[in-house]
Every structure is written in C-alpha cells, then in structure tokens.
Amino acid sequence: MIHRLKSERMMTPARGSLLDIEHLEDKEILRLLQLARRMNPKKARPLLRGKRIMLLFYEASTRTRSSFEVAAQSLGALTTLVQSSGSSIEKGESLLDTAYTLRAVGADAIVVRHPAAGAPHLMARHIDLPVINAGDGMHEHPTQALLDAFTILKHKKTLKGLRIAIIGDVYHSRVTRSNCHLLSRFGAKITLCGPPELVPDVAATLAPGLSITRHVEEALRGTDVVMLLRVQQERLAGRKIQLQDYVARYQMTMARLKLAKRDAIVMHPGPIIRGLELTSEVVDCPQSVIVDEVRNGVCTRMAILARAMGKG
Amino acid sequence: MAENKSKPGSLLIKGGQLVDPAAKINALMDILLRDGRVAEVALPGKIRGGADETFNARGLIVAPGFIDLHVHLREPGQSYKETIATGTAAACAGGFTTVCTMPNTAPVVDSAELVAWLRKPERAALVNVFPIAAATRGSRGVELTDFAALQRAGAIAVTDDGKPILEDDVMRAALRLGAELNLPVVQHAEDTRLTEGASMNEGPTSFRLGLRGMPAAAEANIVDRDVTLAQQIRESRIHVAHLSTAEALKAVRRGKRAKARVTCEVTPHHFTLLDQDVGDYDTNFKMNPPLRSATDREAILVALADGTIDAIATDHAPHATHEKQVEFERAAFGITGLETALALAITKLHREHKISLTRIVELFTSGPARVFDLPGRGSLARGNVADVTIFDPTKRWTFEAAKSRSLSRNTPFDGWQFTGKVVATIVGGRIVYRGT
Numbered sequence: 033m034i035h036r037l038k039s040e041r042m043m044t045p046a047r048g049s050l051l052d053i054e055h056l057e058d059k060e061i062l063r064l065l066q067l068a069r070r071m072n073p074k075k076a077r078p079l080l081r082g083k084r085i086m087l088l089f090y091e092a093s094t095r096t097r098s099s100f101e102v103a104a105q106s107l108g109a110l111t112t113l114v115q116s117s118g119s120s121i122e123k124g125e126s127l128l129d130t131a132y133t134l135r136a137v138g139a140d141a142i143v144v145r146h147p148a149a150g151a152p153h154l155m156a157r158h159i160d161l162p163v164i165n166a167g168d169g170m171h172e173h174p175t176q177a178l179l180d181a182f183t184i185l186k187h188k189k190t191l192k193g194l195r196i197a198i199i200g201d202v203y204h205s206r207v208t209r210s211n212c213h214l215l216s217r218f219g220a221k222i223t224l225c226g227p228p229e230l231v232p233d234v235a236a237t238l239a240p241g242l243s244i245t246r247h248v249e250e251a252l253r254g255t256d257v258v259m260l261l262r263v264q265q266e267r268l269a270g271r272k273i274q275l276q277d278y279v280a281r282y283q284m285t286m287a288r289l290k291l292a293k294r295d296a297i298v299m300h301p302g303p304i305i306r307g308l309e310l311t312s313e314v315v316d317c318p319q320s321v322i323v324d325e326v327r328n329g330v331c332t333r334m335a336i337l338a339r340a341m342g343k344g
Numbered sequence: 345m346a347e348n349k350s351k352p353g354s355l356l357i358k359g360g361q362l363v364d365p366a367a368k369i370n371a372l373m374d375i376l377l378r379d380g381r382v383a384e385v386a387l388p389g390k391i392r393g394g395a396d397e398t399f400n401a402r403g404l405i406v407a408p409g410f411i412d413l414h415v416h417l418r419e420p421g422q423s424y425k426e427t428i429a430t431g432t433a434a435a436c437a438g439g440f441t442t443v444c445t446m447p448n449t450a451p452v453v454d455s456a457e458l459v460a461w462l463r464k465p466e467r468a469a470l471v472n473v474f475p476i477a478a479a480t481r482g483s484r485g486v487e488l489t490d491f492a493a494l495q496r497a498g499a500i501a502v503t504d505d506g507k508p509i510l511e512d513d514v515m516r517a518a519l520r521l522g523a524e525l526n527l528p529v530v531q532h533a534e535d536t537r538l539t540e541g542a543s544m545n546e547g548p549t550s551f552r553l554g555l556r557g558m559p560a561a562a563e564a565n566i567v568d569r570d571v572t573l574a575q576q577i578r579e580s581r582i583h584v585a586h587l588s589t590a591e592a593l594k595a596v597r598r599g600k601r602a603k604a605r606v607t608c609e610v611t612p613h614h615f616t617l618l619d620q621d622v623g624d625y626d627t628n629f630k631m632n633p634p635l636r637s638a639t640d641r642e643a644i645l646v647a648l649a650d651g652t653i654d655a656i657a658t659d660h661a662p663h664a665t666h667e668k669q670v671e672f673e674r675a676a677f678g679i680t681g682l683e684t685a686l687a688l689a690i691t692k693l694h695r696e697h698k699i700s701l702t703r704i705v706e707l708f709t710s711g712p713a714r715v716f717d718l719p720g721r722g723s724l725a726r727g728n729v730a731d732v733t734i735f736d737p738t739k740r741w742t743f744e745a746a747k748s749r750s751l752s753r754n755t756p757f758d759g760w761q762f763t764g765k766v767v768a769t770i771v772g773g774r775i776v777y778r779g780t
Contacts, residue, residue: 054552126670148671149554150625158669169673171554206554237548 045156048141048340049163052153052172053213061178061214067335067344068182068328076334078108079343085109086139088130089166090116090146095302095326096166096175100143103333109140109341131155141340144168162340170204170267176301177210179332181218183325184257187297192219197251197292199225199282200261200309202235204268207301208261212239225251226282229273230263248282252291260284260300260309275308284310286317297321352774353396354378359388360401360734364408365702366710366723375406377730377773385726399775401734404767407705408724409441409731411712413530413609414505414585414657415682417443417473420461421450426662426751428467431682433749434660435471436777438682439708439766441731442472442721443660447483448506454478454489456497463498470776471769472731474716476501479518479529483507486514491521500716503530505585506632508566510536512573519573519580528581528607528716533566533592534558534633543673545619545634553625555672558634564591571599571606583715584608586659588633590643597652607715609657612681612688615644617756627668627675628756631661648707649699655712656704658685662752680750683743684757690737690764701737708733730773739765 045051053061085104089097097113104111114134116122121130127146134142141162144152149169156163167173181191188194196215202208202224212222216239224231224244236242245251252258263278289298298310298320306312315322338344355377362373362385374391376384384391417431428445435443445462447453453462453475461467462475477499481487483506491502502522509515509531522529539558544550546557567584574582584596587608599606613631618638622629629635647653661678668675686708693699713722720729745758769777 126666128669146671148673150672153624154669154671169554170556209552209554232551234546234548234551238552 043157043160046160046162048342049156050174050336050340051156051163051165053174053177053210054172056174058217061181063344064178064332064335064339065182065185067338068178068332071331071334073102073106073330073334076106079338080104080107080109080341083109083140083341084138085111085337086134086142087111087113088134088142088144089113090121090144090151091167093145093166095329096145099326099329100166100333103330104337106330107334107337109337127151127154128158131159135159135161141337164336164340167206169206170209171206172210173206173301174210175329175333175336176207177214178336179325179329180211180299180301181214182332183299183321183328184297186324186328187321188256191215194220194257195255196220196222196257196259197225197255198222198259198261199248199251199284200230201263202226202231202261203229204264205261209238211259212242216241223251223255227273227278248288249291252288255292256296258284258289258292258296258298260298262303262305262309279308283308284314286311286313289314289317289319299325302326352380352772354383355770355773355775356391356395356398357401357406357732357734358398360404360406362406362724363702363705364724365706366408367725370702373406375724375732377732377770380730380772382724382726382728382730385724399734399768404734404736405701405705407733407735408709408722409769409771410439410686410708410733411442411718411722412440412658412660412682412685413444413655413712413715415443415445415660416448416662416678417445418449418662419467420458424664428462428469428473430749430751431660431662432470432473434680434682436769436771437749437766438684439686439733439735439769440471440682441733441769441771442474442718444474444476444500444716446476446505447478447503452478452483454481454483456490456493459494459497459499471771474498474500474718476503476505476530478502479504479509480514485509485511488514488517488521491525491527495525495527500718501528501530501583503532503585505530505532508532508534508536512569515570516573516577519577519582523577523580526579526581526717528583530583530585531566531570532585533563533570533587535562535565538562543630544622545636547619547637549620549622553622560589560591560636560640563587563589563633564595567592568595571595571604574599574604574606575602579605581605586611586614586633586657587653588614588636588644589640593643593647593652600652607654609655609712609715610644610648610653611657611659612685613679613756615641615648616688616692621756625672626756627670627672628679628754630672630675630677631659631679632677645693645697648693649697649703653707654715656685656689656707657712658682662750663754664752668754678754680748680752680755682750683748684755684760684762686735686766687741687743687762687764688757691762694737695763730770732770733766734768734770735764735766737764739763741765
C-alpha cells in the first residue's frame with residue numbers, strides 16, 4: 033500500500049476564497065445566495081471600508097469586471113485594476129510574482145480572471161489572501177453560476193426538479209461547468225445541446241443528472257430555463273465548425289422558444305452575439321432575463337466579497 | 345565514464361540471493377568481480393581465494409545492473425535542470441548502472457562531436473552513459489542525421505524524443521537506414537496534429553478541469569503506423585518509448601506476433617498513476633505522454649506481467665521550480681523518476697499486483713539490454729561487465745524529494761511510503777552508491 037502525503041508543499045486556500053463551484057459546499061452556496069438577497073448596491077453599508085480589492089484581469093471582460101468593481105465600491109472598498117496589457121505581465125512576470133507584488137502593495141483580496149484553467153488555484157496555494165475566481169480558461173466561472181442561480185430563483189420557486197436546457201458551445205464554456213455543478217447538486221435536470229464538436233459525449237460525466245441531445249427541439253420541449261451560450265471562436269483551436277450550419281440547427285428563435293414551457297426564462301452569460309446563437313427578438317422578448325443576470329451580478333458579487341473579507 | 349578510470353580492486357559479493365533472469369538463476373550465490381568483469385559466480389562459500397573487498401549481501405537481492413533506456417540529463421545546454429554528474433548521481437541512488445540519454449538538449453545531439461562530448465570523462469558520470477542521438481537534424485523531422493557517424497561515435501539508437509517522427513517518408517527512411525546499421529529507431533509516439541494545446545489525457549478529468557486533452561488515438565495511430573512500417577522493412581528495429589495506452593499495446597502485440605522487431609518500454613508513473621491524480625492542477629503530474637485512464641493502466645499491468653513489455657524506463661525529466669510553479673497549461677512536461685523506479689515496481693507491481701521479482705528484475709536488466717543490444721550487460725554471466733544492483737525488497741522507506749540527488753524536485757511521489765530500496769550500486773566493479 034502506498035500512502036500519499038502530499039506532492040507539493042502547498043497551502044490550503046485562504047478562508048473566503050472562491051475558486052470553483054465543484055468544491056464549494058451546499059451550505060456555502062445557500063448562504064451566499066441568501067446574503068446576495070440582502071445586498072443592494074444603492075443602499076449598502078460600508079462593510080469593507082478600507083479594504084483593498086485587486087482586480088487582476090488577464091482576459092477581456094465587461095460584465096464581470098465592472099460588476100466586481102461596483103460591488104466592491106458599494107461596500108466601501110477600494111479597487112485597483114491590473115490588466116495584462118500595460119502591466120509587468122507584458123514583460124513576462126509570472127502569475128505568482130504578480131500575486132506576491134499585489135500582496136506587497138496591500139491587497140486584502142484578489143479577484144482574478146485568467147485564460148489558463150487552474151490559475152486561481154495556483155495563486156491560492158501560494159498566497160495567504162482570499163482569491164476569487166472571475167473565470168479561469170475553460171474551467172469554471174463560479175460567480176456567474178451563483179448569479180445565475182440567484183436569477184433563476186427570482187423566477188422559479190426551487191431548483192429541484194427544474195428542467196434546464198443549456199444550448200451551444202459547452203466544450204469551451206466555464207460558465208456551463210460551474211452551472212452544471214451547482215444546478216445538478218440542487219436537483220435540476222440539465223440537458224446539454226449542440227453538435228459533437230461543441231458538446232462532446234464526455235460532457236455528460238461532469239455531474240449527475242446530465243443528458244445530451246443533438247436536437248434543439250428535444251432540448252427545448254417542456255423546459256423551464258433556456259441557457260444560451262456564445263460560440264467561442266477565439267478558443268476553437270482546430271475544432272472546425274460551420275457557423276451557418278450552427279445557426280440553422282441551433283439558433284434560438286421565437287418559433288423554437290415556443291417549444292419550451294410558457295413561463296420559461298431565457299438566460300445568457302454574455303457577451304451575446306445577436307443573429308448567431310440567438311435572434312434579436314429573443315434577446316429582447318419578455319421571457320429574456322439576460323439584463324437581469326447582469327444586474328443580479330452586482331449583489332451576488334457584493335455577497336462574495338463580503339464573505340471573502342469575513343463579513344458574510 | 346566509470347569504465348575509463350583506473351582498474352578497481354576485486355570485490356566479493358557474499359550470501360545474497362542472485363536474481364539473474366537471462367541466466368535463469370534465482371538462488372543464493374556468491375559473486376566475484378575482478379578487473380571490471382564478473383570473474384566467478386558460485387554457490388555460497390565456494391569461491392576460493394580472497395578479494396580486496398567483501399560485500400555482505402545476506403538477505404538482499406543481487407541483480408545485474410539496472411539499465412534505464414530513457415533519461416533526460418539535460419546536458420548540453422540546460423544544466424540548471426540537471427547535469428550528467430547530478431543525473432547519474434540520482435541514477436546510482438536508484439540502482440541504475442547504465443542510462444541512455446535523450447538528445448533533446450540545447451543544442452540537439454545530432455552530430456558525432458556532441459555524442460563524443462557526452463561520453464567524455466569531464467562530464468563526471470557516475471554510471472555508464474549511452475547516448476541516443478537525434479534521428480533528424482535538429483530533431484526537426486525533415487532530414488535524417490548521419491546514423492553511421494553517430495553510431496561510430498557511440499550512439500546506441502536514434503530518436504527525435506519529445507517530438508515524433510511524423511512524416512511517413514521520413515520514418516520509412518529512418519527505419520531503412522537503421523536496418524542497414526542494426527540501429528534501433530526510438531519513437532515518441534504522438535500525433536501532434538491531435539494534441540495541439542493539450543496538457544493532459546483526454547477524458548472526464550480533462551473535461552472537468554477545462555483542459556484540452558490528448559486522445560489515446562494520438563499515440564496509438566503512430567505506433568500502429570510504425571509497426572506496419574517495421575513489418576514492411578526487413579531487419580528494421582522500432583522501439584516505442586514510454587508507451588501509455590491500451591490501443592498502442594494492441595499494435596505492439598500485432599507486430600510481435602508477426603515477428604517484427606518491435607519493442608516497447610513503460611514508465612513507473614504510467615503503471616502507478618491515473619489522469620485523475622492530476623487533482624487540482626498539480627503540475628508534478630503533468631508529463632508527455634500524460635497519465636491515462638484506468639483501462640489503459642490495467643492493460644499496461646497485464647502486458648508487464650505477460651511479457652509484451654520489454655523494459656521499464658523512467659523518462660526521468662528534470663525541470664526547475666520556475667518551469668513547474670506556473671499555470672498548468674504553461675508548465676513543462678515531465679517528472680523525475682530515477683530514484684523511485686525500483687520502489688514503485690516493488691510496491692505496485694510486486695506487492696500489489698503479484699508480478700514476480702524475477703520478472704521485475706528482467707524489466708530492469710536483460711529486457712532493456714536486449715532492446716538496444718548491449719553486449720555484456722543485463723546479466724551477470726561470467727565475463728560480463730561487473731555492473732551490479734543490490735537491493736532489499738522488504739525495506740520500508742519514505743521518499744523525500746528534498747533529499748533527491750537530482751538537481752530538480754519535480755516528482756509526484758514526494759512523501760510516498762515505499763517498500764523496496766537500493767542498498768548498493770556497482771559500476772564496473774566499483775561501488776558507486778551505498779544506501780543508508
């Protein structure tokens with residue numbers, strides 16, 4: 033028998049870190065959702081006054097970055113944005129050295145978005161500050177999954193038994209990985225839909241209760257929640273996909289949406305490409321909660337930051 | 345090299361259990377080493393006359409010196425990762441008396457001069473170093489190197505390891521030229537057209553971690569092609585490096601049944617670990633070929649037991665901390681392995697999977713000696729080279745990476761408790777390592 037001790041001298045992530053949904057306990061998820069409900073960016077108490085939140089962004093972002101910034105500032109914290117362009121990262125500084133630098137200038141927590149899967153985990157193993165994953169490669173986007181759950185629960189009583197269709201580029205989607213972990217754990221039934229290049233069979237192994245279909249009609253019939261995903265052309269790397277075929281087979285149109293339940297909601301983590309994965313009419317239809325998701329992102333991230341600083 | 349130094353005195357190894365699979369010996373035997381050769385092998389107490397030194401091997405296994413077909417000692421050009429001196433220090437601590445070095449250094453070992461440079465006494469090797477030279481210039485996969493000149497300078501095989509020889513025409517030409525010279529071509533079997541941007545095995549774990557995966561087919565397709573070529577080209581010799589998949593094993597079996605000169609090696613990490621052991625992006629579990637599925641490991645264990653696999657080789661691949669403490673996708677491929685190979689073989693293969701110690705010794709000795717035709721090695725028959733590995737198959741110990749003799753620390757086995765430890769390593773009749 034081999035008894036494994038540990039392979040790298042590493043620390044456990046600091047309390048308050050949020051690296052992924054997969055390892056986040058159910059009660060933590062529920063606590064964060066409850067806390068998010070009490071958060072209001074317009075009338076927040078300055079729970080984080082004097083705290084410095086570093087926003088370390090190695091990838092482009094509109095929603096996540098701005099909502100973290102507004103969330104932190106609403107709670108009275110100071111924010112500093114460090115981006116890969118215009119910083120020493122361009123000169124070849126390593127992720128860990130950048131993290132040590134941010135710590136030395138007085139960071140109390142680091143929010144990181146990175147194109148490499150596991151980058152936040154690497155940081156969290158080496159610094160004693162809370163690390164919040166704002167999206168790592170194709171791995172996870174835990175804050176998006178929390179705000180999506182928050183949004184769904186504004187429209188639906190419970191996640192248990194809810195039927196959710198996730199349509200589009202599942203393979204490249206960190207949002208989908210986080211959502212599958214979270215939603216499946218609370219009893220939702222998830223159908224992943226798309227061509228094999230974007231929804232490989234192995235995707236069904238991610239969490240219990242996942243199924244796959246290649247037919248959008250099958251995914252939509254009787255569903256409570258329709259989640260759409262952008263085709264991430266920047267990450268395709270050799271995977272060939274004909275966009276015209278994709279549009280013909282999988283684009284969400286008003287006609288297709290009618291197959292879902294009458295009170296179904298339409299979600300999309302953004303950025304949306306009108307005319308590709310969905311039509312403009314779907315974006316703007318009454319069932320669409322795409323803008324609500326962005327709005328809910330602020331109070332959800334307020335809760336996440338408050339928890340990170342031990343104020344949750 | 346050790347052989348070039350002044351002649352060692354005579355050494356009598358007494359009371360040990362000699363396990364010499366090639367000679368079909370598994371018995372208590374005394375062995376006398378003299379002038380760098382095996383002078384006598386006899387029943388206990390039967391060797392007359394004294395020796396300059398006596399080694400008491402009671403309770404220990406005495407085996408032919410271990411041969412590692414696949415190590416990266418990083419010289420020339422990458423001495424911050426490893427040197428021939430530090431790498432061979434790790435080798436003798438792991439019981440290896442001969443290591444075959446890979447040519448993917450800086451520059452690539454693609455000339456007779458560089459092969460000769462590797463063999464110079466100034467490199468301070470503690471064990472025999474047999475260079476494997478590049479098969480193509482700069483290992484760019486286009487133009488073959490001068491196999492004959494490389495062989496004359498001391499190269500024992502050719503490879504573009506780290507990269508595959510992808511083009512059918514180039515591989516065919518390499519096998520043809522190798523056949524003329526009786527020189528094996530070693531293939532790193534990876535269809536790189538299927539592994540772009542990938543950093544681990546393709547499967548549920550890579551999907552969950554959001555990492556691009558290397559499909560098993562990327563290895564199997566190349567092995568399959570190579571076996572077919574080896575069947576077509578008379579006398580050609582193909583050796584599959586670090587085989588890792590069940591599919592590739594099928595191709596090797598097909599070649600062996602057809603009496604093609606096909607051989608293969610597997611690493612201790614592939615018979616021990618699985619892709620899911622990568623955990624949360626631990627870069628000490630990142631290597632190429634990657635850790636595979638349970639099905640693949642099961643197939644490897646069967647093939648180790650049934651004789652399909654010719655050798656255990658470490659693919660010892662040291663890297664500096666700054667090349668490993670980075671994002672998983674950016675981290676260098678490879679782990680060290682010289683000091684843990686025997687312990688893993690005994691702990692996993694022998695104790696857990698009931699593979700005999702004789703078979704394990706064969707995989708470290710006569711098996712690899714046959715792969716590269718190393719005369720006088722792999723067996724302790726009288727007159728052979730006095731390379732001997734002595735180990736205690738029951739000794740329990742804990743491996744600590746911090747105490748490794750390698751210059752690098754990139755091992756997944758730090759802190760592992762093992763059974764089976766090297767007690768002494770003898771190269772050319774000289775004790776180069778004594779365990780504590």
